[in-house]
Amino acid sequence: MTQLLDVRKMNILRAIVDDYILTAAPVGSRTLSKRDDIELSPATIRNEMSDLTELGFLEQPHTSAGRVPSEKAYRLYVSNIMDRARLTDEESEYIRRHLEQRVSEVGDVIRETARMLSGITNYTSVVQSPKMKNARLKHISLIPVTEGTALAVVVTNSGSTSSTMLTVPAGITAQDLDKITHLMNDRMTGYKITDVHRTLLPLLREEIGEQADSVAEMLGGISDDLSKRSVEVVGAANMLDYPEYADVSKAKSFLSEIEKGEIFKEVLPNEDGVEMTIRIGAENDNPELKDCSVITVSYSVGGEQVGSMGVIGPTRMDYSKVVAVLKCMSESLGSVLSKMLKGSESHKELKE
Amino acid sequence: MTQLLDVRKMNILRAIVDDYILTAAPVGSRTLSKRDDIELSPATIRNEMSDLTELGFLEQPHTSAGRVPSEKAYRLYVSNIMDRARLTDEESEYIRRHLEQRVSEVGDVIRETARMLSGITNYTSVVQSPKMKNARLKHISLIPVTEGTALAVVVTNSGSTSSTMLTVPAGITAQDLDKITHLMNDRMTGYKITDVHRTLLPLLREEIGEQADSVAEMLGGISDDLSKRSVEVVGAANMLDYPEYADVSKAKSFLSEIEKGEIFKEVLPNEDGVEMTIRIGAENDNPELKDCSVITVSYSVGGEQVGSMGVIGPTRMDYSKVVAVLKCMSESLGSVLSKMLKGSESHKELKE
DNA sequence: ATTAGCACTCGTTCCTCTTGAGTGCTAACA
DNA sequence: TGTTAGCACTCAAGAGGAACGAGTGCTAAT
Numbered sequence: 001m002t003q004l005l006d007v008r009k010m011n012i013l014r015a016i017v018d019d020y021i022l023t024a025a026p027v028g029s030r031t032l033s034k035r036d037d038i039e040l041s042p043a044t045i046r047n048e049m050s051d052l053t054e055l056g057f058l059e060q061p062h063t064s065a066g067r068v069p070s071e072k073a074y075r076l077y078v079s080n081i082m083d084r085a086r087l088t089d090e091e092s093e094y095i096r097r098h099l100e101q102r103v104s105e106v107g108d109v110i111r112e113t114a115r116m117l118s119g120i121t122n123y124t125s126v127v128q129s130p131k132m133k134n135a136r137l138k139h140i141s142l143i144p145v146t147e148g149t150a151l152a153v154v155v156t157n158s159g160s161t162s163s164t165m166l167t168v169p170a171g172i173t174a175q176d177l178d179k180i181t182h183l184m185n186d187r188m189t190g191y192k193i194t195d196v197h198r199t200l201l202p203l204l205r206e207e208i209g210e211q212a213d214s215v216a217e218m219l220g221g222i223s224d225d226l227s228k229r230s231v232e233v234v235g236a237a238n239m240l241d242y243p244e245y246a247d248v249s250k251a252k253s254f255l256s257e258i259e260k261g262e263i264f265k266e267v268l269p270n271e272d273g274v275e276m277t278i279r280i281g282a283e284n285d286n287p288e289l290k291d292c293s294v295i296t297v298s299y300s301v302g303g304e305q306v307g308s309m310g311v312i313g314p315t316r317m318d319y320s321k322v323v324a325v326l327k328c329m330s331e332s333l334g335s336v337l338s339k340m341l342k343g344s345e346s347h348k349e350l351k352e
Numbered sequence: 353m354t355q356l357l358d359v360r361k362m363n364i365l366r367a368i369v370d371d372y373i374l375t376a377a378p379v380g381s382r383t384l385s386k387r388d389d390i391e392l393s394p395a396t397i398r399n400e401m402s403d404l405t406e407l408g409f410l411e412q413p414h415t416s417a418g419r420v421p422s423e424k425a426y427r428l429y430v431s432n433i434m435d436r437a438r439l440t441d442e443e444s445e446y447i448r449r450h451l452e453q454r455v456s457e458v459g460d461v462i463r464e465t466a467r468m469l470s471g472i473t474n475y476t477s478v479v480q481s482p483k484m485k486n487a488r489l490k491h492i493s494l495i496p497v498t499e500g501t502a503l504a505v506v507v508t509n510s511g512s513t514s515s516t517m518l519t520v521p522a523g524i525t526a527q528d529l530d531k532i533t534h535l536m537n538d539r540m541t542g543y544k545i546t547d548v549h550r551t552l553l554p555l556l557r558e559e560i561g562e563q564a565d566s567v568a569e570m571l572g573g574i575s576d577d578l579s580k581r582s583v584e585v586v587g588a589a590n591m592l593d594y595p596e597y598a599d600v601s602k603a604k605s606f607l608s609e610i611e612k613g614e615i616f617k618e619v620l621p622n623e624d625g626v627e628m629t630i631r632i633g634a635e636n637d638n639p640e641l642k643d644c645s646v647i648t649v650s651y652s653v654g655g656e657q658v659g660s661m662g663v664i665g666p667t668r669m670d671y672s673k674v675v676a677v678l679k680c681m682s683e684s685l686g687s688v689l690s691k692m693l694k695g696s697e698s699h700k701e702l703k704e
Numbered sequence: 705a706t707t708a709g710c711a712c713t714c715g716t717t718c719c720t721c722t723t724g725a726g727t728g729c730t731a732a733c734a
Numbered sequence: 735t736g737t738t739a740g741c742a743c744t745c746a747a748g749a750g751g752a753a754c755g756a757g758t759g760c761t762a763a764t
Contacts, residue, residue, distance in 0.1 A: 028757050041707050046758070064714045064757045104517060143491045143507050153505045153513060155495050161505060163513040165456060237607035240600050248592050248600060255589035255607070380726050393738050398727070416726045416745045 005055075010081060011038060012048050013057055017069045017077045021316050024243045026066030071281040071315065074293070078278050078319050085324045095120075095325075096332045106130065106160050106340065111232050113309065113333050118235025120325050123313035124258065126267045129230045130299075130306040130337060132156060133223075135193050140184050140222075142177040144168070150177055152222050156193065158341040164225040169214035176208055180215065183207060194223045229307070231264035244291060244314040257288040267296045267310040274298070276326065281315045293317050297326040299334045301341060309333070357407075362433060363390060364400050365409055369421045369429045373668050376595045378418030423633040423667065426645070430630050430671050437676045447472075447677075448684045458482065458512050458692065463584050465661065465685050470587025473674050475665035476610065478619045481582045482651075482658040482689060484508060485575075487545050492536050492574075494529040496520070502529055504574050508545065510693040516577040521566035528560055532567065535559060546575045581659070583616035596643060596666040609640040619648045619662040626650070628678065633667045645669050649678040651686045653693060661685070 005013065015038055019027045029042040029049060038045070049067055052058045057076065058067040069077070087095075098116060102108040110129045117125035135156035143151045145165070153163045168177070183203060188196050197219035204212035236258040245251040257263065266279075266286055276297045282290050289312070296310035309329065311322050357365065367390055371379045381394040381401060390397070401419050404410045409428065410419040421429070439447075450468060454460040462481050469477035487508035495503045497517070505515045520529070535555060540548050549571035556564035588610040597603040609615065618631075618638055628649045634642050641664065648662035661681065663674050 026757085030756080042757095043707050043709090043759095044705085047706090050759080060758090062714065062757095063759095064712085064755095066757060139493065139495045141491065141493050141505065141507075145507075151507055151513060153493065153507070153515075155497075155503055155505070155515075161503060161515040163505075163515075234611070237604055237611050240604040240607065246600055248598055248603065251600065251603065252589055252592040255592065259586070259589050378726085382725080394726095395738050395740090396736085399737090402728080412727090414726095414745065415728095416724095416743085418726065 004076070005052075005057075008040075009048055009052060012045060013052060013069075013073060014077065014081045016049075016058065016067060017073060017081070020069055021318055024316055026061055026068050028066035031066070069316075071283075074280045074315060074319075078280070082320045085320045087324050087328050092328045092332070095328055096335075099332050099336045102336075106158070106337070107230070109333065109336055109340070110230070111234075113329060114232035114234040117309065117311060117325065117329055118238060121311050121313070121318070121322050122235070122238050122241065123311045123317060123322070124233065124235045124238060125309065125311055126263055127232045127234075127309040128264060128267060128307045129232075130301065131229060132158075132160065132162075132226050133192070133194055134304070134306075135160070135226065137184070137189050137191055137193055137196055139189070140181060142166075142181045144174045144177055152219075154193065154222060154226070157190075162226055164222050166218050166221050169211060169218060171211060172208075172215065176211075176215075179207060180204070180219075193226055197223070231261075231267075233258060233261075233263060239314070242314050242316075244316070250291075253288060254292075257286070263312070266294050266312070267308055272305060275330075276323070278319070278323075291315060293319070295319070295322050295326060297330045299330040299337070301334055301337045306337075356428070357404075357409075360392075361400055361404060364397060365404060365421075365425060366429065366433045368401075368410065368419060369425060369433070372421055373670055376668060378413055378420050380418035383418070421668075423635075426632045426667060426671070430632070434672045437672045439676050439680050444680045444684070447680055448687075451684050451688045454688075458510070458689070459582070461685065461688055461692070462582070463586075465681060466584035466586040469661065469663060469677065469681055470590060472677050473663055473665070473670075474587070474590050474593065475663050475669060475674070476585065476587045476590060477661065477663055478615055479584045479586075479661040480616060480619060480659045481584075482653065483581060484510075484512065484514075484578050485544070485546055486656070486658075487512070487578065489536070489541050489543055489545055489548055491541070492533060494518075494533045496526045496529055504571075506545065506574055506578070509542075514578055516574050518570050518573050521563060521570060523563055524560075524567060528563075528567075531559060532556070532571075545578055549575070583613075583619075585610060585613075585615060591666070594666050594668075596668070602643075605640060606644075609638070615664070618646050618664070619660055624657060627682075628675070630671070630675075643667060645671070647671070647674050647678060649682045651682040651689070653686055653689045658689075 012032065015032055015035055016027045019031065029045040032038050032045050033040060033042045049058060053060065053067065057070055057073040059070050060067055095116060099109060099112060102112045106129065110127050114125045114127040117127065135158055137154065138157045139155040141153045143153065145151050148168055148170070150166050150168045151163055152166050153161065155161050184196065184200065187203060188200055191199055197216045200219065201212060201216050204215055208215065236255055239245050239254055240251055245254065266284060266289065276295065279294045281293065284290065284292065284294055291314060292312050293315045294310055294312050296308050298305040298308040300306060309326070311326060313322065364384065367384055367387055368379045371383065381397040384390050384397050385392055385394045401410060405412065405419065409422055409425040411422050412419055447468060451461060451464060454464045458481065462479050466477045466479040469479065487510055489506065490509045491507040493505045495505065497503050500520050500522070502518050502520045503515055504518050505513065507513050536548065536552065539555060540552055543551055549568045552571065553564060553568050556567055560567065588607055591597050591606055592603055597606065618636060618641065628647065630645065630647045632645045636642065636644065636646055643666060644664050645667045646662055646664050648660050650657040650660040652658060661678070663678060665674065
């Protein structure tokens with residue numbers, strides 16, 4: 001990338017963004033010239049600021065106010081300017097240790113992650129539970145509930161359970177369900193949940209004949225259901241701490257959006273391989289977030305991205321800190337989950 | 353109860369409360385005298401208001417402002433004055449129909465109840481899931497997970513499932529767990545979950561001898577876990593619509609309290625037999641709710657109170673409407689749950 | 705190229721004044 | 735004796751205006 005701005009302009013822009021992130025007040029030339037890292041007179045700075053305004057990096061609320069960074073400025077700041085901080089060892093140690101105290105259930109770990117993320121950053125956090133597509137079958141029970149419906153209770157190798165209501169094809173009896181349950185527990189444990197119904201098909205044909213296909217379809221519903229993932233959102237009320245939301249009607253519309261529960265879409269996993277995404281203001285698809293920035297990071301177990309989490313804050317958020325915290329969280333969560341899920345011993349692959 | 357106030361004072365008080373609930377602005381004597389239901393001159397009203405203030409039913413924000421009802425006034429209003437409205441048939445029909453569309457899962461019904469409750473009242477709703485203490489065992493699986501831990505998956509006659517991580521006593525093998533599972537499915541279905549571990553004890557003695565007691569204790573953990581109940585809280589952001597929360601810092605402290613997730617305590621079931629409770633302002637245990645009123649109602653299945661729900665709003669809430677909506681909701685939820693849970697056929701009672 | 709100097713802009717703050725909704729009290733009235 | 739008209743008084747809220755000051759842009763000197 002070619003140098004968009006000369007070094008001096010960069011420095012001034014950094015100083016303005018840093019200051020604005022801290023104070024939320026328009027930054028003036030005199031304030032800047034007092035800083036140690038800028039050795040220029042106010043007048044010179046004013047000239048530079050005037051240029052930066054023309055280039056679209058700064059905005060002026062009104063003639064006699066200081067300058068405020070534009071979204072373009074944040075973009076540049078985030079990609080080229082800010083120092084990509086790492087947390088101190090104590091901080092990351094603290095995070096990891098807290099997370100490791102919650103090793104009994106995946107849900108607990110996710111919740112604790114969300115809580116810490118919002119607690120440390122003081123913004124709103126969104127954490128998605130890991131996808132279980134690669135989970136392997138450990139135990140299954142098909143339990144008839146009413147005429148035509150059955151409950152499938154699946155335990156995966158990671159110890160997580162899920163239960164799904166299934167519609168039982170006509171003609172399948174409780175005895176059939178029992179037979180299928182035993183068949184699956186005997187022959188299919190260790191297979192990926194998503195593969196089970198296909199792999200099982202030939203065996204089913206032997207056991208229950210012509211209804212095998214409809215039963216396989218029913219079992220497919222289990223892996224569909226398993227792909228539904230929960231999302232923890234914590235710290236929405238934190239936003240009220242920032243002058244951006246001093247106006248109650250703004251606060252209300254933000255909080256209502258959060259309560260709708262579709263915010264997780266903003267945190268949807270990035271394309272494979274992309275670790276971190278920063279979306280600033282209007283870059284967000286959701287118009288309700290046009291004054292917010294959303295930073296998301298994916299987390300991995302065993303080298304594979306299985307989920308993501310994010311932080312939502314005002315565009316004037318502390319990008320550097322949030323990036324650092326998210327990195328650490330992602331690593332910690334990944335490693336804690338790995339430990340939890342490593343109870344998976346027998347892996348049988350589906351030969352396609 | 354003896355008549356605390358004469359009829360005219362009652363009328364004036366009702367008018368003031370009604371007006372204040374509507375407008376949130378202090379009510380003056382002239383405003384009142386313009387109302388059709390009060391045929392008195394402002395001066396007369398002033399005299400009465402002065403008396404009511406002395407008696408503690410009214411308060412004055414400052415000398416030259418109108419009067420505002422005190423908590424004592426709301427108390428009186430709620431117990432003796434307000435007309436206990438019922439919903440129209442269309443309204444209650446609407447509620448019932450909406451709820452009946454969610455018959456597949458208890459959790460869905462609870463969530464929809466909370467959503468409607470907050471949607472209709474425009475306050476914050478809290479709905480507790482029904483207690484399952486009387487649920488009866490339909491199916492159980494004990495699945496070894498790691499050395500020393502097992503997962504208990506329980507399906508009740510109502511079709512709801514729960515899974516609990518149990519600590520397996522030393523010396524109990526996977527085979528033992530299997531044996532116990534079969535024993536329970538063969539002999540204990542239809543019993544109340546809470547009774548199972550006790551009733552099973554003699555049978556366990558036969559099967560696994562001296563370890564029976566520790567196993568029974570482990571199984572007791574299942575019913576402990578089953579008594580954990582989820583709570584849905586919806587519409588916290590609604591509070592921002594009211595001038596009481598125009599101050600962001602108030603809004604923040606309310607929302608933070610909600611987010612802490614302990615609000616359900618305010619909705620804890622009333623003593624048996626009490627159907628509805630109204631707690632006004634300082635009557636709430638939680639100091640964070642001292643400017644709020646909480647109305648809770650219990651709901652029943654088969655004549656037994658199994659849960660409760662409530663609405664949280666400013667003390668200046670529309671008591672009459674909320675009471676009516678809660679009554680209707682309680683009945684609808686009760687009847688919908690009854691239908692869902694009536695799948696319970698075989699009941700075996702524990703002979704004590 | 706930088707900076708000191710200066711006139712100018714404009715939001716914020718702080719007064720003061722006015723307005724009006726409300727009161728309490730007193731005296732007249734039915 | 736209860737009700738009401740009248741009046742002086744209070745006080746929050748709003749309007750208007752001066753003073754302030756943080757900021758700018760421009761020009762001329764360094």
